[in-house]
Each structure stands twice: as C-alpha cells, then as structure tokens.
Amino acid sequence: MELLFALVIGALTTSGVYLLLRARTFPVIMGLTMLSYGVNLFLFSTGRLATGQQPVIGTASSYTDPLPQALVLTAIVIGFAMTAFLVVLALRNLSDNGGDHVDERPDTVSPPSKQQREQEATRK
C-alpha cells in the first residue's frame, strides 16, 4: 500500500512540475493544482496510512493522527484561494498584454497552425 501511495505522489509531482515549466498560464495553473494535490497527500500521509480509524471519538477502537488532517483541510481551502488568485492574474495578463504567455510577451494568440487544424479534424 505504501508503495502505491508513494507512486501516486510521484506521478502527481511529475505531472505538476512538468506543467509548471510550460510557457502559457493555463498549463501552469493546472500544474500548480496538480502539485498541490501531491503536496496535500504527502502532508496527510505524515500521519501514516490507516484504514477505518477515522479520528472521531467513539467510532473506532484506535484513531489515526488527526493533526495532519486538520492542517491539510485548511491547506485545501487556501490552495483553492491561491488557484483562484492565479487564475485572475492570468486573466489580467490576458487583458493587459493580449496574450497568455507567462513572460508577458505582448503577442496575441497566434492562430493554430495548419498541422493543428488537421489534428483537430482527424480527431473528430
């Protein structure tokens, strides 16, 4: 089980970091969301993996560590606030610079290349 959990965190991190290094704002935001899933799971797992030991008094014979859970709960909500903030930064960037490149290049979004159109067509 531990190996599985570790692999999940690894996959989330890999995907998150790769998206974080992209040049456009939207993939970066997705990357950050992905990375925060991974981080939240990691923080949560510092209390170790337990089955059927929810920290509600009287419902189980032994309880898992409630502290990481409390920390992660607020982290999830704040993570959402930060994602929303980033989205708005990206929208402002779009509005002020006319593009969604992270480096604030004032280029407008170029129309899709012929190849992309073809790809699009074949997918349908």
Next chain:
Amino acid sequence: MSLPLVVLLPFLGAIVVPFFAQGGRTAIAIASSVPALIALAALFPHWPALSSGGVVLHSYEWLPTLGLSFSFRLDGLALLFALLILIIGVLIILYAHYYLKAHENVAKFYSLLLCFKGSMLGIVLSGNLLLMLIFWELTSLTSFLLISFWTHKQNARRGARMALAITGGGGLALMAGILLIGNIAGSFELDAVLAAGDQIKAHALYPVALTLVLLGAFTKSAQFPFHFWLPHAMEAPTPVSAYLHSATMVKAGIFLMARLYPALAGTEQWFYMVSFTGLATLLLGAWVAMFKHDLKGLLAHSTVSHLGLITLLFGMGTKMAAVAALFHVINHATFKASLFMAAGIIDHETGTRDMRRINGLWRYMPHTATLAMVAASSMAGVPLLNGFLSKEMFFAESLELNLPGLWAWVPPIAATLAGIFAVAYSARFVHDVFFNGKPVDLPHFPPHEPPRYMKIPVEILVFACVMVGVFPAISVGPLLFAAASATLGSSTPDYQLAVMHGLNLPLLMSFTAFLGGLFMYSQRKRLFAFHDRFREIDEKAIFEAVVSWFVNLAGRFTRRIENGSLQRYAMLLMVSVIAVAALPLAEAGFYVGENGLSAFDWPTATAAGVLIISALATAFWHRERFYALVLLSVVGLIVALGFARFSAPDLAMTQLSVEVVTIVLLMLALYYMPSWTPMESTRAQRIRDVVIALTAGTGMTLVTLAMLTQSFSSISDFFLQNSKPGGGGTNVVNVILVDFRGFDTLGEITVLAIAALGIYAMLKNTDLPAPPGDGLGRVWARDQYPLMLTQIARPMLPLALMVSAYIFLRGHNVPGGGFIAGLITSVALILQYIASGMIWTEDRIPIRYHNVIGLGLLFAVIAGAGSLAFGYPFLTSAFGYINWPVVGKFEVASALIFDLGVYLAVVGATLLALVSIGRLSPYSFAKSKKEGA
C-alpha cells in the same frame, strides 16, 4: 551613564539642530556646539581616575548571545582622541559659521557634522569591538555625506564615492578581522581582548587576523596603496577637510592600531607590515606634496605623509616610538587643522587655491599669514614648535632600530629624507603663497583679512602649537602619559618631554633636513621640470575604470541569470530546489523503513492506477486544455476518494467540494482564454523538462516511501484525549480547527478573505471581452441557459442549503463543519449562477459578498474575544448542552460561533472570486442582462 551620553549627545544634537534653522545661522552654530561642550564637561570629572592609569567602564547588555554589548570604556588613549575630536570639532563649527555661504544648507551641514562627531566618539569610546565596528561604518557613511556636501559638483560626488568604497571595503576586512580576534580571545569586550594578547599572537590564525585588521586601519588612514582617496576627498568644503583629515576620520585607523597595540603588536609580522607601509606612505606623500599646485592638494599629501610617519612609528615596535606616535597625533592634529583653516581662508578671500596664482598675500592679509607661517613651521619641524618635538623623537627612534647590516642605515636616511621633503613643501606653502612676487589674476582682488572671528579657531590652534612646543611637559605631558600607559600598559618608559635634549645625532638630522629642504625648495624650478617629464598617474581614472569593470562584470552576470523570462526562472527554481533537497537525501540513501510494506487491496490499486494514468495524461495532453481539465478533475476526484479510504472523512468532503469549485473556476477561465496551447518549446526543452519533472517525481516517491514505512511519534494523543472533555466535540479534526488551533484557522480564513478581495480589486474596472469562439473557428453555442439544468438547479438550492446547515451543525461531533458546509453552500449558489445567469441570480440574491466575508471574520473574532470577557485567553471555547424538541440533546459550544465565522468567510470568499470573474466580460454580462429582463 556619562560615557554613553558623550556618544549619544551629538546624535541627539543632529536631530535637534535643524529646528534652530529658523533662528538664523548664529543660533544654529551655537546649538551645534552645545553637545560637544556638554560632552567635554561630562568627561572632565573622570580625569583624576584616568591620570593614574585607571579605566572607566559603563556597560549595558545588548545582544549578549552575539557578544555584542552596549559598553563604553574610557582610558587615557580614548580621552586623548575624544578631546581632539571634541575641541577641534567646536573650533570647526565656529569656522564653518563664517566659511559657508548664506544660501547653503547650514542645518544639513551641522547635522551631518554632529553625526560624524558622534560616530568618531563612538569609535574611541567603545568598550566592545563589535560596537566599535558599528561606529566605524557610521564614520564611513557620514563622511561620505560630508565629502559630497556640495552635491552639485561631480568631483565631490566622485571623491565621496571613492572614499566610501575604500574605507567601506576596509571596514569589511576589519569586520572579518575582529570576528577572528573575538573568536580567538573568546570575547569581544575590549578588556578581555587586550588581556588575551599573547593568546592571539600565538594563534595559528594570527597572521590572517592581523592582515585583515590592518587592512581596515590602512584604508581608513590613507596608507599606501590606499592613500589616493584622501586627496580626492579634498572636494569637500574646507571645514570638513580640516576636521576629517586632521583630527578625526584618518586618525581612526591610527587609533585602531594604538587601541589594539597590546593585542596585536610586538611580532615580526606587525613590524614588517606596519613599518614598511608607513615608510612607503611617508616618502610617497611627502614627494607628491612637493609638486601639488593646489593648496589643499599639498596639505592632503602632506597629511598622507604624516599619517605614514605615525604608522611607521607604531610599526617600529619600540616603546618610545609608540609614545612619539601618540605625541605626533596631537601635534599633527593641531598644526594641520590650522593649516587647512588658513588654506580655506585664502580660498575664501581670493577665490582660488592655485599656488601659481596666489602670491604675495603678506601685503594683504598679514594676520592670517603670520598664523599660517607658524603652523607651517611646526609642520616643517622648526624648534620651539610642537612639530619639532615629535619629529626629533622620530629621528631618535629611527636610530634605535637594530636592523642587521646595511639595513640599519635605511630608517635614519629615510627619516632624514622625509624631513627634507617636509621642510621643502612647508617652505613652498609659506613662500609661494605669502611672498614670491605679486598675485596673478585672482578672481577676488584685492584680497583682505577674513572676519575677525573666523581667525579665532586658527589662533587657538596655533597658540596650542607654540605652547606645546615651548612647555611640552606642562601642557600635554600628563595627557600623553595617560594615553601612552593605556597603549603600552605598565611598561611605559620613563621619558622626559623637553625642548632640547642637548647636541646629539637627532638634532643633527633635523639640521640636515632643514638645510636640505631649503636647498631643495630653492632648486624647485629644476625639480618641477624633472617631475613634469613623468606622466602623472591619475588614480581617480584607474579607480573609476576598475569600478566600471566590476559593474560591467556584475551586469553581464546578472543578465545571464536574469533574462526576464519567468518560465526560465521557474525552471531554475525547480532545479535549485531539487539540488538543495538532493544533497541531504543522497546521504540518507534509498531505503524502506523498519515497518515494511503492507499489502494492498485491488479496488484501491485500481483507483491509484487510474489516478496515475490521469495525472500523466493531463501533462501529456495539456495542449488540449479542455481534455486536460477533464483529466485533472478525475485526479481530484480520486484524491478525494483516497482521503475517504485512508480514514479522513473530513478531508474527503472538503476535497470533493473544493474540486467542484476549482473545476468551475478553471472552466470559467477557459471561457476567456484560448482553449489550446500552441507548441512553442523545442524538443530539447521538452526533454529537459521531462527529466526535471521525473527527477522531482522520483525523489518524492522515494521520500514518501521512506517516511511511510517508519514509525513516528505524534503530539496528537493530547488532541485525541482532550477533544471531548476539553473541546466538547468528538470530531477531533474539527475540534483542532475551531478550538485547539483556532488561532491558526483565524489566520487562514483571513488569508482566504484577502485573496478574494485581491481578486475583486484586480478585476474591478478590467474589461476582457470573451472571444466569440473557441479559437479554432467554432463559434460558441448561442443557446439559452439549458432548460433542464435551470429547472433542476432551482429546487436544489433549498435542499443544498439544508444539507449544508446539517453538515455545519453536526461538524463538531461527526465529519463536517464550517469549511465543508461553506463549500457546499458555495457550490449550490454557483449552480444558480451557471444555470440561470448572472442577472437573474443577482436580482434574487442581492448580497454583497464583501459583507459576508467581513461578517465571517467578525464572528470569528467575536467568538475568540468573548472568552476574554470571562478572563480566559483569546479563543478559549466554552460549551454546554441544551435539549431541542425533536432533535434531542444538542451541544452548544462557543466554538460554533467561530465555526459560523469560518462558514461565512468561506462562502463569501468563494463566491466573490467566482462572481468577479463571471462579471468580467461585458458581452456575456449584457447578454445575460437581456435575457434576465
């Protein structure tokens, strides 16, 4: 108390003095003198203790763990320098009163001067080396401001910058040196350091510490090869030059050598480094001074030369040499300050400092001429003046050095040579300025005597020169002895200060120097012609070239690292994070902890597999943003299931509702943004990013695996035991949030509120027309709001609100609570916006979400502050039970009010953020308005 007062008074004065600017120049000059006069009065009572070799120490703790204390220490040496700083400081204020022109910012000048004075006093009175270092740097800064007082002059700014760079750089070396010394001696307190002299000298790091400390001293005291800043600092107003370059700034380095003499001196390294530097400076300064046509330039280089002389004396290492060095500090301060003032008067009255133009001033200003001539004679070493006495001691000491073989001849010959130069440039100062024909083309003609009181400081100093010259034992004898015994300790030699020691070799050397100097001056035409054959080294140009080379180098380096691309920064940041984390982790190595791996069940494994595939697929198909978003939501959903699987029901509920809101948010963003990402990075870049991402992912896997398989101890037993009896709830996670760690939660909902308000502020007055299609040529559907969704969403709202109320109320005991209830309410409301449009919904829910956020924070704070009213700490919770009909026994806790605050803050923040984005496009807003109407 009196010692800190002496140091702090000038700083206080610097703050107060500008308020006297209204009262006119006289008022401000008088006000500026007050701190020095009080300080003198405060020092006077200590004299009886000091004259017998005592020490006064006033110490207050400041940062004891760093060895830094606010300690001030007064002994004979400190007193000698403090008196020079204070007395000459007062004279300078009087002089500057007449020197500065009416339109100049006198308040600023006096303020800076007082700051500088306070810093100098701090250096000489510090009883702690770190404290001294602080004042040392302060003198560098304040002298920078003083030298560049005439900010409109480019040369003044450059000279000031050079002085700051050199002395500031030396200050850094000194800091390193002092840290080393403090480390060796085990304390930064001066008493301890001075007592640990043998220990320091025997230490392996002694040569390093010595070199660093001497670098500090040599840069400050303009010793070769750092001497060049001093002549360029002559662009300062003359009162500043007279003060900085006679009694204070440049003497700080000398003071440092005298102060640390017991701790550092007496070794071979000290001898070679200090004496040879002093010797080189002595000869170089004297030689260059001969050829300067600028009056202040001549004095500046003669100052360099005399500083070299004092350094050389300290370097010699004999006890009498140290006495002579301290004696010359006094003498040089008096005659050089008066000479600078005289030069300033001449500049003031004639409008120029060029000695080729200033001639024959004796006819116009005999009074000033007399004073300057006496001071210059003292500089030349004419008998019956103070300069003669210390120079005679210097000659005597140069004969005492027992160097092997022919080397024994070097010091006396060099000393005589320096004497010859000194006589020659002094003769030039006297003859070329006051005699030697008529003035040539003066800007102000005819020159006349300055105001009566402008000469008073000069008169006082010249009087001191004569007094010391004629009655040395009575005038300075006791002070000098006190200073010498502070430097040399109990082994101070028994010496006699007398005008004449009879016919001996030093007298002969003086005689030779006198004749040689006059002869040299008479042959000046040939010497000048000889000197003109060499190209003059322009130190300023070299310095500027070196500085701009460094600036260029730094600029190129910065541009390499910082090219303006955030994408690149993100990559560098990621690589650095991996590198920093990899180092300690590589040491630990890969391992599985002692608990080993537990078995997995197939449903969980399947879900994990789907998650891993979805996560990687999101990255793989990220350029198709919509599909990527769908895959991302799959990931989020399975994360929520994972929380439920591993005994975290609260987290599962939170994650689930946050997931809904996040996806709605990203969908909304995608409405404005292009729905695909163009291919921009090269193949190599993508491979590089994949490698970075895989490294990070692998690292996290290994770390997680190692952590999960280890036992651990937690502080959570306390929470589990006290949740019910202490917090009144059985849901430990919720009790932690609203009770045990309530303060954290308060901070977190505040952050949430700030983020939401930031979003609102950023999007206010922003126009972002939504693109008419998806960017691939397809136009958005122009359908009405989907009928089915609208019809289902409306009855959903009351149901959802009831569910969230239920989740909220039960949260203290079973999974639920303010966060989750808030998110459920948010989702229900957002659904209305999606289903029926902005206008329709806003007409029916006329709530300003700012107020909801504010109300939420208010509730949370009130719930916390309520406990204060009953005398408990902030956020202490109370609870009791009431019986509700139908529901039964129900628990009411004050934490419930806090949780209500959390609920409201979450609802307000979430909706404010989303509604702000939804309102963004005038097109969609207008469209929905039309439909709503």
